[in-house]
Amino acid sequence: MSESNRPKRTILVCCGTGCLANHSLKIYHKLKELITKAGVDVAVETYIKTTGCNGLCEKGPIVKITPDDIAYFKVKESDVEEIFEKTILQGEVINRLLYLDSVTGKRFKSHKENDFYKRQMKIALRNIGEIDPADIFDYIERGGYESLKKALFTMTPESIIEEVVKSGLRGRGGAGFPTGRKWKQCAGYNNYPKYVLCNGDEGDPGAFMDRSIMEGDPHSIIEGMAICAYALGSNTGFAYIRDEYALAVKNMSNAINKAKEAKFLGENILGSGFNFDIQIVRGGGAFVCGESTALMSSIEGKVGEPRAKYIRSVEKGLWGQPTVLNNVETWANIPVIIEKGGEWYSGIGAPKSTGTKVFSLVGKIRNTGLVEVPMGIALRELIFDIGGGITAGRKFKAVQTGGPSGGCIPESLLDLNVDFDSLTKAGSMMGSGGMIVMDERTCMVDVARYYLNFLAEESCGKCLPCREGIKRMLEILNSICAGKGLAGDIELLQEICATVSEASLCALGKSAPNPVVTTIHYFEDEYLAHIRDKRCPAGVCKELTTYYIDPENCKGCGLCLKNCPAGAVSGQPKSWHSIDQKLCIKCGNCIDNCKFHAVKIR
Amino acid sequence: MTVEKNSQRILSYTRDVMAGYPREQRFTLAMLQDIQKKYKYIPRESLEQLSDHLGVPLSKLYSIATFYKALSLQPKGDHVIRVCDGTACHIRSSMVIVDELAKILMIKPGETTSDGKFSLETVNCLGSCAMAPAMVIDETYYGKVTPSRTREILNEYGGVDCE
Amino acid sequence: MIITINGRQCEAEHGEFILDVALRNGIQIPTLCHSEALPGLASCRLCIVEVIENNWSKVVASCVYPITSEIEVVTHSEKIKRMRKTLLKLLGARAPQNAYVRKLLAEHEVTPAARFQGDPDENCIMCGLCVSACDKIGAGAISTVYRGIAKKVSTPYDEPSKTCIGCSACAGVCPTGAIKVQESHGKRIIWKKEFELLSCAVCGKPFITPEQIAYLKAKLNQEIDEILCETCKRKAAGERFAQTCADLTASKGLLR
Ligand SMILES: Cc1cc2nc3c(=O)[nH]c(=O)nc-3n(C[C@H](O)[C@H](O)[C@H](O)COP(=O)(O)O)c2cc1C
Ligand code: SF4
Ligand code: SF4
Numbered sequence A: 001m002s003e004s005n006r007p008k009r010t011i012l013v014c015c016g017t018g019c020l021a022n023h024s025l026k027i028y029h030k031l032k033e034l035i036t037k038a039g040v041d042v043a044v045e046t047y048i049k050t051t052g053c054n055g056l057c058e059k060g061p062i063v064k065i066t067p068d069d070i071a072y073f074k075v076k077e078s079d080v081e082e083i084f085e086k087t088i089l090q091g092e093v094i095n096r097l098l099y100l101d102s103v104t105g106k107r108f109k110s111h112k113e114n115d116f117y118k119r120q121m122k123i124a125l126r127n128i129g130e131i132d133p134a135d136i137f138d139y140i141e142r143g144g145y146e147s148l149k150k151a152l153f154t155m156t157p158e159s160i161i162e163e164v165v166k167s168g169l170r171g172r173g174g175a176g177f178p179t180g181r182k183w184k185q186c187a188g189y190n191n192y193p194k195y196v197l198c199n200g201d202e203g204d205p206g207a208f209m210d211r212s213i214m215e216g217d218p219h220s221i222i223e224g225m226a227i228c229a230y231a232l233g234s235n236t237g238f239a240y241i242r243d244e245y246a247l248a249v250k251n252m253s254n255a256i257n258k259a260k261e262a263k264f265l266g267e268n269i270l271g272s273g274f275n276f277d278i279q280i281v282r283g284g285g286a287f288v289c290g291e292s293t294a295l296m297s298s299i300e301g302k303v304g305e306p307r308a309k310y311i312r313s314v315e316k317g318l319w320g321q322p323t324v325l326n327n328v329e330t331w332a333n334i335p336v337i338i339e340k341g342g343e344w345y346s347g348i349g350a351p352k353s354t355g356t357k358v359f360s361l362v363g364k365i366r367n368t369g370l371v372e373v374p375m376g377i378a379l380r381e382l383i384f385d386i387g388g389g390i391t392a393g394r395k396f397k398a399v400q401t402g403g404p405s406g407g408c409i410p411e412s413l414l415d416l417n418v419d420f421d422s423l424t425k426a427g428s429m430m431g432s433g434g435m436i437v438m439d440e441r442t443c444m445v446d447v448a449r450y451y452l453n454f455l456a457e458e459s460c461g462k463c464l465p466c467r468e469g470i471k472r473m474l475e476i477l478n479s480i481c482a483g484k485g486l487a488g489d490i491e492l493l494q495e496i497c498a499t500v501s502e503a504s505l506c507a508l509g510k511s512a513p514n515p516v517v518t519t520i521h522y523f524e525d526e527y528l529a530h531i532r533d534k535r536c537p538a539g540v541c542k543e544l545t546t547y548y549i550d551p552e553n554c555k556g557c558g559l560c561l562k563n564c565p566a567g568a569v570s571g572q573p574k575s576w577h578s579i580d581q582k583l584c585i586k587c588g589n590c591i592d593n594c595k596f597h598a599v600k601i602r
Numbered sequence B: 001m002t003v004e005k006n007s008q009r010i011l012s013y014t015r016d017v018m019a020g021y022p023r024e025q026r027f028t029l030a031m032l033q034d035i036q037k038k039y040k041y042i043p044r045e046s047l048e049q050l051s052d053h054l055g056v057p058l059s060k061l062y063s064i065a066t067f068y069k070a071l072s073l074q075p076k077g078d079h080v081i082r083v084c085d086g087t088a089c090h091i092r093s094s095m096v097i098v099d100e101l102a103k104i105l106m107i108k109p110g111e112t113t114s115d116g117k118f119s120l121e122t123v124n125c126l127g128s129c130a131m132a133p134a135m136v137i138d139e140t141y142y143g144k145v146t147p148s149r150t151r152e153i154l155n156e157y158g159g160v161d162c163e
Numbered sequence C: 001m002i003i004t005i006n007g008r009q010c011e012a013e014h015g016e017f018i019l020d021v022a023l024r025n026g027i028q029i030p031t032l033c034h035s036e037a038l039p040g041l042a043s044c045r046l047c048i049v050e051v052i053e054n055n056w057s058k059v060v061a062s063c064v065y066p067i068t069s070e071i072e073v074v075t076h077s078e079k080i081k082r083m084r085k086t087l088l089k090l091l092g093a094r095a096p097q098n099a100y101v102r103k104l105l106a107e108h109e110v111t112p113a114a115r116f117q118g119d120p121d122e123n124c125i126m127c128g129l130c131v132s133a134c135d136k137i138g139a140g141a142i143s144t145v146y147r148g149i150a151k152k153v154s155t156p157y158d159e160p161s162k163t164c165i166g167c168s169a170c171a172g173v174c175p176t177g178a179i180k181v182q183e184s185h186g187k188r189i190i191w192k193k194e195f196e197l198l199s200c201a202v203c204g205k206p207f208i209t210p211e212q213i214a215y216l217k218a219k220l221n222q223e224i225d226e227i228l229c230e231t232c233k234r235k236a237a238g239e240r241f242a243q244t245c246a247d248l249t250a251s252k253g254l255l256r
């Protein structure tokens, strides 16, 4: 580093997946080139870094400048020179690039002031967007590996576990099992070797928090695992990472190597005499491999089929040895709990769901992205205040939580507090924290069918209820969506659900009926409209949908015509447009693009 | 290149992959992934060779190769188009994109065009839900894809000849 | 320890499976994928029972549920009966024309659901016994292929397997007779592979494949000098025994 006394300034360019797809890397390189070229001529010593995902992917690419606390959104390559000239060289703020509140029209200099970030509380995501994940010193500078030191040199294994028990932390990967209790059970078996595993399979479609942590702050996971390993007397860890997540695999591998060089991993960690190493296993692309026993089979080099869990993994897990498996986000919480204490952590969130949780807000919501909020937050606040409400001025219909194992929660429950138990009571579950927001253009029967279709492919296919039950439910739902539903279908679906949910071998099968059960429970009308009236109220099921343009509302703007890929719309500018039903492919582009609600569904 | 030579090459590459890992069953998936990465599928020669090397019956490796979605036994086209049909993309009409691509390419998801140029696949979540509907061609991500943009995007890859 | 099954007290060892204890006590639980020689598949779920512990009831597969405390088990509660019927209905939808499946349905008074389009040619119910049998022999010729609703049992690439020895153990354990074994003119065809059949040295019946002989030789580590079919082997053993007895009596007579 340079010895100069110039003040320092750091530019953080978000290189999370969302921003990368919007060419943030080009922005980074261009900025870097300009800074290097200018060299020492700049009055302020400037560093530039790439970071993990800032969460608000919707408004990316995001460029932040510290210590000035400026955040630019939707930055384009063509903005780079101006940023350099004005902000870097002259410390000027470019108003146009600041966050714009679409309701009030206000702009915010610091990203911390806008509604999206203001209501968040970051524990698991504490470093993401602030550090370069490839640089271990960035992590250390923000207090990284201090908790490992604290654990190794000032705490006993028992007191570490006690602290985690006290925190009330429950697993973030799905079922919400108390993490401390899991560790304690495993510590109780005097059978070595023991294994510590990280579940980074993240198969839940619509959720990407684990990806974000693995890409943006890998050391927090490593530190959490090392602390647990010390408490259990384990020397070997595995991180099972989804193969599609190339960047996560890269950043985790790199971080493991750096941690080894710095003696935070490997033999005789920090001179304590304790050894622990982590190996990476790339997943094979199977949702069921997120299930604990299937994941272990997969690590063992076998087909990822679950086994009966009547003997728990803490006793007989990987290769039949005592094993602790936790989710990525669970691990990322551990260093903070050790640093600040279990009691501090248990004071955050709801009584039986302590701490914070990361949610991915996606679907028909304005601010899509990742947010971390205290548990117990009202759904309404999450979706409307932080998420900015529904896109295109449409009406909220439901939010799906918990992925394929979860359920749909209707508008009437918007005041529900988001915690493990309330979600379960509503028929859904926390799952990994995916929140898929649906509006009036989402067909709930199609949603149920969608999940069954997913599970039909992703079930391991070993046991009869799950394999055959899903197949038959899907058969029924396909026929309902095609307008061939019969009276009695709903009851038959319910009968199959009741059996599959209890007789299946693993939790995939046991939770597979949830999307069907909740959509029937909260949206039976929509099922009946399909079955009885042969109508899809949302205009999604093609066989049951006819689009037409209402002359009353049509302004003749031609947007529908322009966006119709089938050439089915005709009409002169400023006069009524109409749809040729023979050509219409029912893609819904017209209805989605019409600003005057003139396209209607019959 | 003759078939024989190609086969030789595959065998020698497989040998290299095997040499990179200890001879243990737990590295089966990793080895298969390396081979998949190189050839975009698992050639039969490789699977047989691996079976001999690890002393694991061919049927077990075949079972693994057909179980995991990251592995394929069929060769893929030059460009692999993966359209996300994860939930976030699905409710933002990803199937319309799939249908449109299928129409242009005249293949169904899971198939490869007869000229071997494109393979079309659907995947469950690319982790880019904020840009739904999303798709990725080879390694390049495309967000907020619309049916009308698909042809344009295909043109970046030389477009479609067979029309 | 003592557990209760359907109100009856039964002696059980720690770790023993519920099914085994029930059977020992003459309590019948329907099973499909369970075989004493090939345990642990737990795929058919017909053997589900209710386990009540600390006032908490759960449904478990009795063939793999180990007893670790003094639980109460109910094998035929209304709930279990209802679920079993649904399972059978699903089974009937999978293999609608299979004789064994139809018999099972009839036994449990389940009428096949007309709503489903079953495949009339499907006989396999994916219990997995055949794969286990073949693995146990050590041939490893077949395995499950694909996953989810497309899962099936097959040889690699659906072609005759190099390691199949034509023993037909897989067909022997299959509860539904789904694996076809064709035998004629001294040949056996199984899993698309054709085997020559060697004949019994005594009765001349073709019954065993050379691959099986080779397998037995390797396994027993000894030469097999005479190929005898099961019937003749039993007969020969019987004759040998009779001869020995006769010899013994004779020698005793001599002694006397
Ligand atoms: C079908 C299925 C898929 C799962 N997928 C994941 C996953 O992708 N990531 C994850 O962390 N947990 C997943 N889980 C939950 C894990 O089985 C396990 O409970 C969790 O990893 C334990 O860690 P935790 O206590 O920290 O949550 C899945 C469970 C099931 C049944
Ligand atoms: S419930 Fe489904 S995923 Fe689980 S073991 Fe059975 S078939 Fe496999
Ligand atoms: S006949 Fe072939 S497939 Fe069947 S058990 Fe014997 S070796 Fe295995």
Ligand code: SF4
Residues within 6 Å of the ligand: C123, C124, C125, C126, C127, C128, C129, C130, C131, C153, C170, C173, C174, C175, C176, C177, C178, C179
């Ligand atoms: S072939 Fe027979 S033994 Fe094999 S899985 Fe099918 S039903 Fe079971």
Ligand code: FES
Residues within 6 Å of the ligand: A205, A206, A207, B084, B085, B086, B087, B088, B089, B090, B124, B125, B126, B127, B128, B129, B130, B132, B133, B134
């Ligand atoms: S659902 Fe399509 S990227 Fe996540």
Ligand code: FES
Residues within 6 Å of the ligand: C030, C031, C032, C033, C034, C041, C042, C043, C044, C045, C046, C047, C048, C061, C062, C063, C064
């Ligand atoms: S006999 Fe127990 S699951 Fe089949």
